[in-house]
Amino acid sequence: MPVPGTKSACDDAIVARILQLLAQPEHGSSALLVRAESERRARELAEIYSAAGQPVEVLVSRLPEREKSRIVEGLQTGSIRAVAVVGMLGEGFDLARLRLAAYHDKHKSLSSTVQLIGRLVRPSPRFPQPSVLVTVQDTDVYPALRGAVKSLWEEDSDWSVLLPRIADDQIERTVADRRFAERLEAAPAELAVDAIHPMVAARVYEARQNDWKPCFVNGDLPDAIAVGRMLRGKQIYYASVTPDQQTLMVITQAATGPRWHMDPGLDSHEYELHLITWVPAKKSHEQGLLLVNGENGQVTNELLKALGVEREHLRIADPALLQGAFDTLPRLSVSNVGVRNTYAGGRGAPTYKTFAGSGVDRGLREADTAQAAIGHAMAQVEEENSTYTTGIATAKAKFWEARNVPLRLYQDLLNDFAERYWSTELAANPLLPDVARGLRLAKFPSGDVVLVELNPDLIGRGWTVANGTPLETVDIELDTSAARTADVFPLKATDQLRNEVIWRGHQDVLGDFHDAQDTPPCIAQRGWATRRSFSELLDLQPPNIYFYDGTTVHGGLKYEPVSPMRTLPSVKTLKPSWAGVDITAETDATAAEHGNGISVQSAVADQIAATPTSYARRWILGNDGGGELADVIVLEVDHGRRARIALWHVKPAGTATPAVRVSEMQVVVAQAIKSRRWLTDLSLWEEMGKRLTGEASPRLTIIEGSERLLRVLLGINPAHRSWALNQNTRLVRGEVVIVQPGLSWAALQNRLGHADLSAQQVRDLLAVFDDAVGQRGGTTVVCSD
Template structure:
């Protein structure tokens, strides 16, 4: 207990010493009471640029941050800078009403905190690029602050690879949430972004969940100081967070330690997070490829944004993009006005376009905002002709050809003497059943095992005499196999079987049912280990004539 009390006193004394010599002003806000959440976006200086933020190099605070100054719809209520000029703390406040009412009685005070930390390259050889850490509770304020401190966009998002190596080097206990971005999303019905949530969710993600996708964000649990800490990264924002509040001294030390790992992550302590999942990389230059398709961020579509002049929903707007001269040009067409609006030209990794035409949108009872400003945090997704996907300052390379089927499961047979285009023989084509593909399957199994008892197989004839693995027939065979699994997923199976039972007007081919015990059918799973885990029902299996063989334990083998 004395150690705990002493550590509290030491933390308070450290905080008092830290804020004692801060310069700047405030409106009745005590720095010692501020406990920010552990969230930071890393902005790295571009390799070819020489940059230092204004609050670090200037003797006085930037005039835009003066206390009482209007700022992005708010008022500056605190602007304090550390003695070494490497930290800047800003608070903003405004009286706001809810979007669903204009009653003055519902007016409340809304406040936001913005912290900026500057971390110059500590080496003499310029081995690393300097980093600006940004933590802000409001995106509008954050974008305005960055526009003031970095008007020429010398900063870009953190290197995606370095940030992911930081995550891999942490003592990870579990993974609770993974977000993946589709790199094949131009198909209708394909989700651009998919979330997977659940304790240890990374263990259950298979090749089907990760195919043609790349890591977007991850939320993990870390072990530290005898407790679990929720942490995570957002790749496209260059963001890292740990969900815990901390004092200003602790926050500065936390960000400094994070950037040290960012520069030199060292050897991974934990297993690499989802190594089979593709990774994006920072966009340094646009490829010399045409844009195939551009799509608005689904988050904007679902947030009820509408054009100010025509009241057109943003989801109905068509976006067009073009890459020319190493730059990206973007247009938006409002179908109600049939007018195409130019949304500007973007340099690689840039968030602020040039030459933008006025085009405002609004939602609820809020004020109109420029569509180009919305694109800063929610840029459109671009799919290029070579398969590359670009979103903001992150590029995802063309998906590599891959197979979700283990190569050991594919076996090439010699079909000499058999007619590959006939499934069960044909009188019209004068092909006996002994030359059909089913006869080949039977012969092959008997050759391997001598006396084979097969519950069910699925096969389909080839469309041509040429040996190949066609896409459509392969899908059809797989679908047949899925529908005959132990747990039925096709709701029409039972009604189809009933229509084939013997009786007046029965459909063909007929189905046959044998006697069985109801108790054994109630749970066809391995939980009942005293019974064999039979498929569908313990003793009975529906068959397709000439396609399958069926074995019943209580009777002789029956072949249809």
């Protein structure tokens, strides 16, 4: 029964209730367990119970073994009726007469709480009396049991019915984990195999042949993986295959010490866990999957070699299938996305960009992901009323879940991943559907090659080739002297300083690199590390091959260009009537020379003046000229001195007939993007004041609005400084407007549908404009129908 109050009051109330229960005839043979959070607390509670007339022994781990045995034997025979514990008498202890528990302090984990409850509900024909747990308020019970424990004290509640509902699942899982561990190889005494909880993560490989499988699935482990053997400076501490022969588990150990102390006196052991899981194919379109999970990639690679796994046996996972497995999960939100540059960027162009933040996928702009492919993603996933973080890295063929699970469940989760990987069902909510995905390379493109580029990860890392030649001076390119086919892409590497070919070879469609047979191999080395062939170096860090059609090949992956975007960006459009307007004349002076109507600037000012405003005051201002803020500026202020600014950039049409002309949009888009800084820069008011008085140019002219009030708001009138907008006003909302009457919106839409190049370029310009300005204010395009 829950007892409210302070800790001292709760202790007194719990003791009083326990003494009442111990005095009842039905509990004449019951043993009492007093739960405390520390040894000091256990002794304190023992004194409280003893003072109340009930002796309580303290059973803690620091007691001598003889004293522990005396207390346990006394509990079993009944000569000792009550014991105060911290962590003892939990898992693994069976005391049938335990029917009373005083839960003074909660456990730190749910499993410990469940184990305590499990002791109470264990039935015994010799002790049929009901179990009773007396605790503090329900909120002090482990949070996962809130509500559940409360129901145990409801009227007519039966502990033998209610408690198993809470405890049985946990107990069954614990027992199942222990039985699973018992079927593994015997472990050293200090290693509790059932306590191993690996993180759900793996690098994914597909088998290349249907009849291949790793040797450990037959129960065969080579001598190189025997306990005591060395792998890359690590000693194998434990090795076993799971009962179903699906997962090989290897634990390595190595002595480590501080770098500043050369004597082994401060050394300690560092342990690493390595898991290799085989998931056989289940359907005709599938291949077996080898899922490799290790903390040390070098040791894991040595394990694969020891198992006889060669490159010709495996290929990395298909990035499209890996992405599909990710997309099928019940995603709550995306927290991290990385995109890989799939075109040959110059200096300053990042090869990889990462974006982070809650719901980051909803905030990515087209400019962020243009000419890029998804490299990795992380998301929050919901499962059985809990959440965890999962992620993929497509080029590296990795997936992970930020949770640690028992060995028994680890295999189940990897099997679930394999089912999602091979699933043919399309995800209802794919991540960034308009961004390119990597594809497995089935054949090389036949088009012309723009560039072959060494992997940037190899540059600046100290690699040398050909007797000390720095890798930075080596150029790799298509070898036109060798045959090029759909399956073979010939390459050569040249020392640019000596103008000497140092390597010839080719890449195959599986992403493997091979030395040419008629040339000596080229050796690569970094520092004093192990020497390796140049082709092996390219296997680990493949070059990028760029084609004129926009395709990029990276190892065994191909990134195809995304189809041109045919949807217009989300800019607001206004299509006024240009009747009586000379759309080829920007200013009144030019319109007067043409004699064909009013200028575009005048038409814009008239249109703004004719549009109602919800603000108390509005000014229409002109600022045309070199260094202008905008051709036309609209300032609106309400009674609370909240302000709204709109910057209108005007450009005339090249001809009297609206169409789709790239040249007419380039300059005005650039001007509009540059002006976006004023939407959030409070120095705008001071700058406008200087231009109104002529201190700065071009001069600000008033087309509509009170000059006297404007001078006050811009801080020019010294008698009303407190009214100045730069004193206590922030911009509520800003807008940048492009005015180009020479642009026909209908023609743009129509020509986009036919993949017209000029229309695509104009569309891209507008997308950049919307991306650049959209985070600071609204974007509008004023054009023709």
